[in-house]
Amino acid sequence: MNHSGATAARLVRSARRLFAARGYDQASVRAITRGARANLGAVTYHFGSKWNLYAAVVDQMFATMADRLAAAADTPGPATVRIAGLVQAMFAFFADYPEAPRIMLHALARGGPPPEAALPHLRRNLTTITAVIRDGQAAGELRAVDPFLATFTLLSQSIWFAVARRVIASAAGRPLDGAPAAAAVARHITDVAVRGFRADPQGDLR
């Protein structure tokens, strides 16, 4: 098997489009190879099987997401600024990987455990974001919110906007297609999370 090289990269791109549009079962090897301008045997030659090609698509996509979140978290500064950077990184990832939401939806709709290829990257995301929350808590900027649940608050809203954007726009009668709409939602997620997580300088307001 040879995952590198131009043909393998074209197969990954073609497969990403087709797995997003049709789901794993309905995306045929024939359609994937045709989309990659490769011969029918290319999936077996480069990846061994359709499932391994799917794993390569998932691995590449979620590795990119995890790399971008890690890079955003790596920026020094107060927790509030780093949280804004994490949310922006999620929105930038979905802007650059328009197939990601539907690949995630198909995988979730199938049920069962998440693809093995995604798990290390999802775990890395949790580690990255909980560390930002813990740093903010250690610095006295953030209150003692559960770092795992704080991570859930940031990721869930960012992902749900990516996956349900069109349905939300239909229901709201409000166009949400463009980059300015996404930027406004990202700012809102950050703003509410920062206010929701921050330590209160005057003590607990409740």
Place this chain on the structure above:
Amino acid sequence: MNHSGATAARLVRSARRLFAARGYDQASVRAITRGARANLGAVTYHFGSKWNLYAAVVDQMFATMADRLAAAADTPGPATVRIAGLVQAMFAFFADYPEAPRIMLHALARGGPPPEAALPHLRRNLTTITAVIRDGQAAGELRAVDPFLATFTLLSQSIWFAVARRVIASAAGRPLDGAPAAAAVARHITDVAVRGFRADPQGDLR
């Protein structure tokens, strides 16, 4: 067509299970009627078509969600208490309709516009929740957050927990199956939203 009666109700229940497990295309009329202990012609007799049966499933499910949110919003009290009630209503809905997350995932993964049958209920949810936010703003309890985005914050987290619960548990290595885990997440969503939305008695802390 006759949507009422015991057979029609059994067809809706059987279809809900099969549309959730397999998606619209892969759920056969044969399997649906078998699951409802009805004859093969029962879907046509009671609903006219498989698509109309799907519409009936979606309509019944989302009408229930909208009714429960409206009932939660109808409770008098401060906005913070009503927000807690809205989040609890979402979690209670998903506990009672375990098929709802996968039906939503299949519909989203298919792409295209949301099912027509869902739209009036989704619009009603927006109206219900934005009214609670506006009431809280009029009473001076909540700051001038965009009511639509505030609604997004509450719904997106509640829905994402329902649809991705197992994947999140796998990634986090933390069981999230039971009612106590769901209750903790619901409390967290409420807590962060209330802190994120409320008017600051000492003026803007930022």
